[in-house]
Amino acid sequence: MTDALNAALAPAAADTCAAFADWLRHLATERRLSPKTVEAYGRDVRTFLAFLQNHLGGPASLADIVALTPRDLRAFLSARRNEGLVSRSLMRALAANRSFARFLARTGRGEAAAFAAVRSPKVPRSLPKPVPPAAARALADADTRAGEEREAWVLARDAAVIALLYGCGLRISEALSLTRGEAPVDGVDRIEVTGKGGKTRQLPVIPAVQTAVRDYLAECPWRLAPEGPLFVGAKGGPLNPRIVQAAVARMRGALGLPDTATPHALRHSFATHLLARGGDLRTIQELLGHASLSTTQIYTEVDVARLMAAHAAFHPRARA
Known part of the structure; x- marks a missing residue:
């Protein structure tokens, strides 16, 4: 899936879509994440932007994302948990959106402080199961x-x-x-x-x-x-x-x-x-x-x- 298509599928305002496409390129080229990881991260952020569209009553701009509060993020996590997501999936979704927020800060698009203020869901740590x-x-x-x-x-x-x-x-x-x-x-x-x-x-x-x-x-x-x-x-x-x-x-x-x-x-x-x-x-x-x-x-x-x-x-x- 190309950056342009990913951006086009992002339910957000034009400036957020442009930042979203730049972030995907950053993940693929500078951080050199695998295509599957980039796709998964992009899917998680698109889901969050779709939630914000309903939550805020319209496509989220960068200013809207910067103005988010911990309460907004907890509402997102609660909605996703009600859809059946387990803690590990919620943790990944939050990690993807935090990555996007950090990218916005590094590129001078605004500081979305709410992402650092919300704790990740607790995930039971399972030990690897080696073969004898x-x-x-x-x-x-x-x-x-x-x-x-x-x-x-x-x-x-x-x-x-x-x-x-x-x-x-x-x-x-x-x-x-x-x-x-x-x-x-x-x-x-x-x-x-x-x-x-x-x-x-x-x-x-x-x-x-x-x-x-x-x-x-x-x-x-x-x-x-x-x-x-x-x-x-x-x-x-x-x-x-x-x-x-x-x-x-x-x-x-x-x-x-x-x-x-x-x-x-x-x-x-x-x-x-x-x-x-x-x-x-x-x-x-x-x-x-x-x-x-x-x-x-x-x-x-x-x-x-x-x-x-x-x-x-x-x-x-x-x-x-």
Whole structure:
């Protein structure tokens, strides 16, 4: 969706629509957010502007937005909650509108102080659910699916992708963005990936992962150009992430794993298992590409929760 179309769809006065379009360009080009994130933020602000149109009795100008009070914002959040939005969605909607308000202030369009005065809805913090080490290794083993009626190269391909997710802590989009020329084979023991916000990081690749990628390349029937995708689909085009998700879902059933055992859970497993083996939190932060250490620290809670569960289950006096 283009900036012009987004602006045209914004139910607001002309000056607000112009600022809205500039903000979307800022998110996409300067902050380099993903297209899906830009679209979601734009949708949240358009919803707010539509609310203001009814709330104020007409299209909201920049002066109207600057003059908003905390009471106006709480009325918006209340209306959205009555429509069925949960706290996490409300928090995202408020974050999007705060971003728009900050942009207005930075570009000299006015200070909408009400946005800083309203508290975000409280969201229960859910801990990541890692896959046990043995199960993670089984997911990355092509032999786990040996009974399936699928070509050997497809099984090897899926195993190589999953090995990268667990062995390097990659997001699935990062693994599928690798080119053939970047494959960690033939003495190459590290990869470079670009994560959220365009942040680039280098990652070591352990021998087991190198072997999985090499086995896939040996089986792959397609001639892969150095600048083309490393992982391809049945017709030789870029591999769709849903294929990998479906493969994990099939193995999840065979291995008796819960629905939380997804490709992204393997990234959680990478971090949790490194921490459990004495990994340094700062190093794990760099490997995951987290901008803030506080994001990585959630894995310390996962590890403590695991230890407490083990204590409760196995200590002789735990149930006394």
